[in-house]
Amino acid sequence: MELRQLYYFVKVAKKEHVTQAAEELHVAQSAVSRQIHQLEEELGAKLFLQKGRNLQLTPVGQLFMKRAETILQDLERAVTEVQEFLDPEKGEIRLGFPHSLGISLIPAVVSAFRKLHPNVKFRFKQGMYPSLIRDVIRGEVDLAFISPFPEEHDHIIGEKVLTEELFAILPPNHPLAGVEAIELNQLKDETFVLFSPGYSLRPIVWDACKEAGFTPSIGFESEETDTIRGLVAAGMGVSLLPEMALYATGPLQPVKVAVRSPRVTRTIGLIHRPNEKLPLVAIAFQKFLLNFFGCNGEAAGEKCWPKG
Structure with missing residues (x-):
């Protein structure tokens, strides 16, 4: 079974007409008919019945339609996620932080970043020290602010951004x-x-x-x-x-x-998983934060963050 067959099947089911589906797909009517026929042969069941000039889904066709649409929607989402992963101007940043940083620091850095990258979305997750480290290790967040910054850890790496x-x-x-x-x-x-x-x-x-x-x-x-x-x-x-x-x-x-x-x-640090490529949008945010706090990635962040 090919994805093309699913695309053709869903389009014909929605249009209830092979010719109209072919026109919208910009392919020959015979090509659409052939793919639908091959799909029916592979499934061993009729998917359409002729009703006047139109086609109507059989009960089997209705059942298959639900699954086919789900598969194509999941595929479309996957393609979008990959594109956003590779685009630093889009996508979603999953950010963890302790409650005490949510009063002023998180709103300040997110607001400043979104002025430069307005199409980026954020998903936040608050937690205590152990849960934030666990969320990073499990991949539930891309980056996490954490305090105190762990100088050594087997499963995370990061930078100290601030001493407060x-x-x-x-x-x-x-x-x-x-x-x-x-x-x-x-x-x-x-x-x-x-x-x-x-x-x-x-x-x-x-x-x-x-x-x-x-x-x-x-x-x-x-x-x-x-x-x-x-x-x-x-x-x-x-x-x-x-x-x-x-x-x-x-x-x-x-x-x-x-x-x-x-x-x-x-100390407050920004941590992430080692040996794993972050989405480009998360990398852009990480670089922005190091500049925002006046860090160079090597020196401990004794420099202050903008206060007002």
Whole structure:
């Protein structure tokens, strides 16, 4: 069975006329009739019945029509996907990222990229550190932002694009809310609001507190940056968050204070699968990001991303 036979069959079924189908296919009527006859012989069943000047699908023909259309639609989609894979101005980028980057960074980079490539589509997938790595390895996303950036990993490669400082966030009426910077051990007696286990910011804050000489007392845990900010603003505790997680508006907001010692930072990287060619549109996005963050692919991304 040939694809040409399926094309001819579907066209005749829709037109209900061999001559009209041949005209639309730009082939001779005899060629269409011959292909339909060969298809019927191969299937061992009649696909059409003559009804006046037109043709009508038999019950077998109706059954075969559904399958034939599905096959041709799948083939058309496959051809489109290949063309988009090879075209950096089209196609879809599957991008993974942690929740904390979705507030400002992801909208900023996607908006900037789409100004240059307006026909590119994005499919986003948020997740925690382990799930993002798993999504990249399984091929469920093409690229993923991840924090902290893994310096070595057997199944992924990437580039560090940014090192971001974490700030202490305090209730507006906190005694330290008006100072410019604090030592982290000044918060040793406070109740902390932290991310739930599994979120990468949690061990960063925990390790920083241990380095400052104390174990944080955890009063509340959350999976959402907005919730942590809100709880702190409501006086339920203190926390540490990266600056890009502090872009928010509303009447109830915590106070941001710099931490002098120890300096608390997180690294953010862009990862992908090794030894596998990405779609050209994803490669274009990857190069755009390295330029956007001021990285050269070799140096760690200490340079800042555009803030406004």
